[in-house]
Amino acid sequence: KHVADKIAAGEVVDRPLSIVKELVENSIDAGATSITIEIRNGGKTYIRVTDNGSGIQKEDAELAFKRHATSKIKTDTDLDHIESLGFRGEALASISAVSKVELITKTAGDKSGIRLRLEGGEMIEKEDTGCPEGTTFIIEELFFNTPARLKFMKQDATESTLIIDFISKMTLAYPQIKFRLVNNGNILFSTNGKGDIYSNILTIYSREIGDKLIHLSEDHGQMALEAFISAPSNSRTNRKSQIFFVNGRYISSKLMENAVTDAYQEKLFEGRYPVSFLFLRVSPESLDVNIHPNKREVRFDDEKAVREFIAASIRKSLKTKDA
Ligand code: ADP
Ligand code: MG
Numbered sequence: 001k002h003v004a005d006k007i008a009a010g011e012v013v014d015r016p017l018s019i020v021k022e023l024v025e026n027s028i029d030a031g032a033t034s035i036t037i038e039i040r041n042g043g044k045t046y047i048r049v050t051d052n053g054s055g056i057q058k059e060d061a062e063l064a065f066k067r068h069a070t071s072k073i074k075t076d077t078d079l080d081h082i083e084s085l086g087f088r089g090e091a092l093a094s095i096s097a098v099s100k101v102e103l104i105t106k107t108a109g110d111k112s113g114i115r116l117r118l119e120g121g122e123m124i125e126k127e128d129t130g131c132p133e134g135t136t137f138i139i140e141e142l143f144f145n146t147p148a149r150l151k152f153m154k155q156d157a158t159e160s161t162l163i164i165d166f167i168s169k170m171t172l173a174y175p176q177i178k179f180r181l182v183n184n185g186n187i188l189f190s191t192n193g194k195g196d197i198y199s200n201i202l203t204i205y206s207r208e209i210g211d212k213l214i215h216l217s218e219d220h221g222q223m224a225l226e227a228f229i230s231a232p233s234n235s236r237t238n239r240k241s242q243i244f245f246v247n248g249r250y251i252s253s254k255l256m257e258n259a260v261t262d263a264y265q266e267k268l269f270e271g272r273y274p275v276s277f278l279f280l281r282v283s284p285e286s287l288d289v290n291i292h293p294n295k296r297e298v299r300f301d302d303e304k305a306v307r308e309f310i311a312a313s314i315r316k317s318l319k320t321k322d323a
Helices: 002-012 016-027 079-084 091-097 147-152 156-173 197-209 254-264 303-320
Strands: 034-040 045-050 100-106 113-119 124-128 132-140 178-184 186-190 214-219 221-227 242-246 247-253 274-283
Touching: 002 091, 016 034, 016 045, 016 091, 016 100, 016 132, 034 156, 045 178, 091 100, 100 156, 156 178, 156 186, 156 197, 156 214, 156 242, 156 247, 186 197, 197 221, 214 303, 242 254, 254 274, 254 303
Parallel strands: 034 178, 242 274
Antiparallel strands: 034 045, 045 132, 100 113, 100 132, 113 124, 178 186, 214 221, 221 274, 242 247
């Protein structure tokens, strides 16, 4: 049984980033408006995620680590939620199978909270505790009991970069949530949770942006675009500052890259890429999100229409801003 658990865990948990993803998505599902993520050594030795969400009922806390015991059943097909269905009640079971976990949680209705500790999936401590409403997960010594996987992890800096990048994008997808990210004891950034995407872009990407961005907002009913783009002169030599969301989900998209290039045509030197944060909304039926398991790629029904809509919207705003 244990071997099977560890193997199954490998499919869900392959590196610190996957743990951070699962925990943060759980926090969002729990209605948190404030989430703190702390990592040490790229998350390999320590990951903490603290939220102010619903908390877990005392009698459910242990159950949360049982495979499939708790799978959230969602009736809506909202895209933002499909993502959180990712592992259907397996994440905590898988994480706890290959690490040392501490859970501290309290619901609004309870006077005290509960604290659990597990090692390699085995419960080793369980006690009532005083704590604020919400949930804290601490994951230590990832893969301590699976040496082969332990060796597979990359250098601290590589693992932490992936996590920082992920949380950065979450702040843009969820600007109404306060995110705080702490790396090896240093606060990297904290967002204010006021719903202001541009303020988060400035907070997190200020170094990459370098300059003020033009804000555009176009709504054609079927499609809507909100974007923060740079003047042609403020372009970059790589695409790192081209960040795309569709219906609230961070994606990578050749089509959207091309649409940006279309719009800036003739204003750009070869091999330059304008800073562009695009937030596209399309009707969910016109979008296929299941073409790749990581859901980072999407396919639009009418690719031409999407590309032209984006390019035209950007072109228009570059013209009016006389950039
Ligand atoms: P899933 O999210 O697919 O249900 P998980 O293994 O990720 O499966 O989580 C198991 C359960 O633990 C969740 O369904 C939820 O009830 C509870 N849970 C996990 N994290 C939190 C959290 N931060 N706040 C409240 N409940 C949580
Ligand atoms: Mg989950």
